[in-house]
Amino acid sequence: MSSKTPSSEYSGSAVPTDATVSGWQVALTKLGVVVALPAFVMGAKVGGALGLKAALASMALGGIMLMIMGTLTGAVAAKSRLSTSLITQFAFGRLGGRLVNAILAVTLLGWFGVTAQIFAQGVRGIALDFQFAAWPMQIYAVIGGAMMIATTIFGFSALRRLSDITIPLLMIVLLVATYRGLQTTPLDQLLAISGETSDLGLGISAVAGGLAASICVFPDLCRFSRSTGDALLASGLTYGLGVPVVLGLSAVISLAAGSQDLITILTTLGLGIPALLLLVFKAWTTNAGNLYSASLGFSTIVPNVPRTMLVIAAGSVGILLAVLGITDALIPFLLLLSITIPPIAGIYVVDFFLIRSQHYDLDRLTEEPAISASAFGAWALGISVATITSHGMMSLSGMPAADSILASSALYLLFARYLSPLFGRTRATEK
Numbered sequence: 470m471s472s473k474t475p476s477s478e479y480s481g482s483a484v485p486t487d488a489t490v491s492g493w494q495v496a497l498t499k500l501g502v503v504v505a506l507p508a509f510v511m512g513a514k515v516g517g518a519l520g521l522k523a524a525l526a527s528m529a530l531g532g533i534m535l536m537i538m539g540t541l542t543g544a545v546a547a548k549s550r551l552s553t554s555l556i557t558q559f560a561f562g563r564l565g566g567r568l569v570n571a572i573l574a575v576t577l578l579g580w581f582g583v584t585a586q587i588f589a590q591g592v593r594g595i596a597l598d599f600q601f602a603a604w605p606m607q608i609y610a611v612i613g614g615a616m617m618i619a620t621t622i623f624g625f626s627a628l629r630r631l632s633d634i635t636i637p638l639l640m641i642v643l644l645v646a647t648y649r650g651l652q653t654t655p656l657d658q659l660l661a662i663s664g665e666t667s668d669l670g671l672g673i674s675a676v677a678g679g680l681a682a683s684i685c686v687f688p689d690l691c692r693f694s695r696s697t698g699d700a701l702l703a704s705g706l707t708y709g710l711g712v713p714v715v716l717g718l719s720a721v722i723s724l725a726a727g728s729q730d731l732i733t734i735l736t737t738l739g740l741g742i743p744a745l746l747l748l749v750f751k752a753w754t755t756n757a758g759n760l761y762s763a764s765l766g767f768s769t770i771v772p773n774v775p776r777t778m779l780v781i782a783a784g785s786v787g788i789l790l791a792v793l794g795i796t797d798a799l800i801p802f803l804l805l806l807s808i809t810i811p812p813i814a815g816i817y818v819v820d821f822f823l824i825r826s827q828h829y830d831l832d833r834l835t836e837e838p839a840i841s842a843s844a845f846g847a848w849a850l851g852i853s854v855a856t857i858t859s860h861g862m863m864s865l866s867g868m869p870a871a872d873s874i875l876a877s878s879a880l881y882l883l884f885a886r887y888l889s890p891l892f893g894r895t896r897a898t899e900k
Contacts, residue, residue, distance in 0.1 A: 480776060484693055486659060489693050490693050490694070491699055502757075503680055504712065504755075506587045508716060512716035513522075521724055526669060527676060531712075539708045541814075544701070547691055548821075549688075551829060552692060554766065555829075560816050563839050568780075572806075572809075577762055579790070581790070582788075586619070610791040610792050615788075621761050642744065643715065644718070644741060644742060646722045650725030662724055676713075676716065677870045684708075684811070691703060712749070722734055767783060809873070811850065812876075816878065816881045835850060846884055
């Protein structure tokens, strides 16, 4: 398969060695995407639901779970140098992989709409607080969405440069807010606050499930890693350290301020202008990342359409979601996907390491079956297991997201290796 030009972001080919970067750079870029406004809301809500002690423990354990999965999905990418949209075609089949990519892309557009709406509402709220001219929320959503689309068109390098700005800004604002919050309410008083429940599994599932889609599309950035070690470093810095720290700080300032509204919290603590900058840059970076991976997914469905057109079209749909104000309708749907999406990563990790002997040959992708019944059978049963455990009808790990990953991975290994005559034999298992 011929190599693509850099402007195509290698959507149909492996990333060449001279285009790779260090694990630090991948981590900064990924942190700029996953540490976002919805993540701050998640940290505040988990803190309010569990109390600070249990919340911090669940965030640390959830981060470890994400780091393990991120290390595995990142290793697949570092070794194959392929995007998520191509990796899934090997595991789920040429047409099946496109269906999976469409589901992931739609999920990312959902998060784009949620983030853009929160961004627009927050900017408008701060404008009102400071007696600036406040436009309707829809105008902020359109303007902000257009900036996010423009950034995404320039691809990975532009996204990395933007992350270099947003991550330090994020940490400065959160650290200052935490310091001022602790001056108002000492840490010992915060630790004494009890939550609505003491169920650690609930908090772990919220953390791991809420970032499940980011784990699945981690290869889109980790394929630029120079080595497997760089992918491991990127996962550790992002999910093992960055995510728990940011969620924990969000929980602290939320409990100290007695509010779960990030903008209200930061404004109350005297950080109005920095909060505005945080909103602009963090939502910008996050949604550029969401749109970047979504466009890569759609490129496998309509390969003849230029990536720029896909970015514009997908971004326009995300802006429309924000303008329509459907955050309340989207969030339950996205929470449902926290059970259905994690198995995708588990299946393609097993496929690459245990079924394919760590090798994907793009030149032979056309020889793969249209649909892998092994993968889809394992996916469906894994979702079923997680659904049953989430409703308390049986108990495995206590974390539905983990249940779905473990069940789907084990079943896929069984189907692909031992029951292929019943569930669809792949070219790799016939060797």
